Amino acid sequence: MQMDKDRLKRLIRAGRSQVSAHRVIRGGQLVNVMSSEIYPADVAIYEDRVVAIGDVQGYIGDETDIIDATGKFLVPGLIDGHLHSECSKLSITSFAKAVVPCGTTCIVSGLDEYISVSGIEGLKEVFAEIEASPLKVFWGAPYKTPYTFPQSTVSYNFTQETHKEVQTWPECFGVWETVREAVLEEDDDTLGALAEAHANRMPIFGCAPMARGKDLNGYLCAGVRLDHESYDHEEVVEKMRNGMHMLIRESSVTHFLKENIRAVTEVNPALARRVSFCTDDVTATDILEKGHMDHVVRLAIKDGVDPMTAIQMGSINSAEAYRIDHLVGSITPGKIADILFIDSPETFNVEAVITGGKLVSKGRDLTYELNAPKRSAVLSSELKCEKTTKEDFEFRVDMEEGTAEVLSMNVVGPFVRKRRDVTLKVKNHIVQPDTEQDALMVSVVERFGRNGNKSLAFCSGWKLKKGAMASSAAPDDNNIVVMGADANDMSIAVNHLIENGGGQVIVEGGEILEFLSLPVGGIASDLDAKEIAHREALLNAAAQALGCDLPEPLMYMFFLPITAIPDYAITDVGPVDCIALETFDPILGLNPTKG
Known part of the structure; x- marks a missing residue:
């Protein structure tokens, strides 16, 4: 997108047809978004820019590449x-x-x-x-x-x-x-x-x-x-x-x-x-x-x-x-030549794509091989945190036996969490998650080696009956978010991500059920969309086998650290009241067993 005087001269001359266009699209119906009109018009392209629309016969030279768009509509x-x-x-x-x-x-x-x-x-x-x-x-x-x-x-x-x-x-x-x-x-x-x-x-x-x-x-x-x-x-x-x-x-x-x-x-x-x-x-x-x-x-x-x-x-x-x-x-002179060939405005099926003046896609496939760059250590997926134990995911209280009144963050759609009060048992000072009441443990583990934070709270809405799931891709901070019905499985899930440089994982009974590696910063992969989609389906199926009925279990989970949406969230510093913008104690009250 850089422009200097020499390039400006070339484009001005191309716009005046003093030099021939590199390519011309002929025979299409132009969808002119500037005038809200659709009409027959050809398009002349020089370098990466549109230089003329309409009758562009005067822009065609001996070396101009002609692209036939007969029967197609041209859309920005x-x-x-x-x-x-x-x-x-x-x-x-x-x-x-x-x-x-x-x-x-x-x-x-x-x-x-x-x-x-x-x-x-x-x-x-x-x-x-x-x-x-x-x-x-x-x-x-x-x-x-x-x-x-x-x-x-x-x-x-x-x-x-x-x-x-x-x-x-x-x-x-x-x-x-x-x-x-x-x-x-x-x-x-x-x-x-x-x-x-x-x-x-x-x-x-x-x-x-x-x-x-x-x-x-x-x-x-x-x-x-x-x-x-x-x-x-x-x-x-x-x-x-x-x-x-x-x-x-x-x-x-x-x-x-x-x-x-x-x-x-x-x-x-x-x-x-x-x-x-x-x-x-x-x-x-x-x-x-x-x-x-x-x-x-x-x-x-x-x-x-x-x-x-x-x-x-x-x-x-x-x-x-x-x-x-x-x-x-828009498809107008001076603009970058990003142009779609579609079947009709009403059905809007994209059949070919030009970007920067070059045909890059036809029939839903790229016209050339595009490979990811070699990744440096800067974008490696090393997770700089210590391995966890099951004790890290046990909520301990100053009461040996009894019940605890807790605030559970209840997911209502992917971007809303509401308060849900639940009574949970306390055994040996540990508040017990309860799958019958859909009350699970959730934690965020700091993974950049800056402070070693680990938070712990309660969540509802995922309906897991067993196991755990974890992800190192979790906006807005991309620490490790993990939830589950079993502290040991939560620890195994987090440790698997630490050992493998990040990703998403489902664990049950101490076994890894499914794992998607995310080697680019612990948040992305260079695999093609088809392979990622296949892995997504396996992860979702594994989560559903554990009892979850949400359409995107891991995506719903990895939005939990976002504090800009109501009413509750959790980050590595603790569970957050998104209205008061402060952390809170999820324990509302303790009721010891009367002996």
Whole structure:
């Protein structure tokens, strides 16, 4: 995306047809998202840019490559406006191989999970990996790391001083994932990052689920431009009436599109021009079975959005929201030539993909071999923590026998945990998990060798009858999260991850049932999406065999350390009340046995 005077001269001359186009797409129907029109038009491309649309006969030379698009519709490449690609467990290379054939040519991401495990050095390696892939990543510098309140432990703390440096990088396009709590609590590093953004004229990307009224007003006064989290369409409408660009999220576990699109289909169609899409977190299985941003566009059409409007939501609207529309989002002169060939706007099936002016995908497969780079020690998956024992996962109290009243974090959907009071037995000073009452133990183990923290609390909703499961991929801090009905199995699960450099594991009766290795930082893999999807299916089946009936047991579990969502979470510093933003004691009361 770099531009110098010599390159500008070449592009200007190409736009004036003083030099021939490198390739021309002929015979297609152009879906012009700028004018909301569909009409026959050819497209001339020079280097990686569109230089002309319409009648481009004068741009064709002896060496121009002609691409036939007869019977196809030409659509701008799709943009995922907010994505943690790491949550797919696919490396950037593997993720690109999976989503580019679906029509996703750009994503906006903080790459924050990589930062949490490998710092700035690892981030630079990921930037180099992106350069070699057909997927563009518009990077937003995380407002801080970690995102948690109180602050949990990560390998690298992103501060105001970091922002002073990285906001000057050419890769940086804004401040990423600025959560409401950090703004309203006037967190010093957060306000410092935002102050730097104002000075550098950088847009500020938000994360404000359920922000309404005065809290929303205060949040907006910090300069936040857009948000990707609304739990109902009324929230979408209020935010948009107050000037925000809105991203409707449709992830693998949070299906918000059907509800949130009502802001456009039922309340005010005029809002559509400032609505775009994101997936946030998506699994390899879903990409293979449903697609990616193409799937979201199809869902919007199915729910009553006009096809042209849905395509705009998937392309130019997102580009404008993020102030990158001078580069991407439309098939117009001067823009990067990211172009999809689809069957029709109504059905929106992607048949071929051009990125940066080159045909990179045809028939849902890349046209060339794309391999991941050799990984350095910076992005290795060494877990720098001591092995555990079963005693680490036994909740001990100052009472030998009796019962304990405990607060169990009850999962209600992947992003909401509510209070559930449970009475559990105490034997030999240990509070006993109870599978009949669906009360399990849960812990987060610090894995960066900084303090050795291990937290312990109670959770409900997974319905495990035995065994344990653990993951070293667990945003926002990617420490090891483990839950189970048996302390020994929990210890075995954690130790298996430590011994094998991270991943996800299911254990029962002291035996490893399933294991997925995540050698890239302990959070991702260079395996193809098909292989990751296969392993996901085996992990899910193993969890279900232990009694869990959630659709994505491990994904629901690894969201537990996120403190920006209601009402409870757990990090390495302890269980967290996400409303009070402080740790709490899960023991509400002790009732000794009367002797």
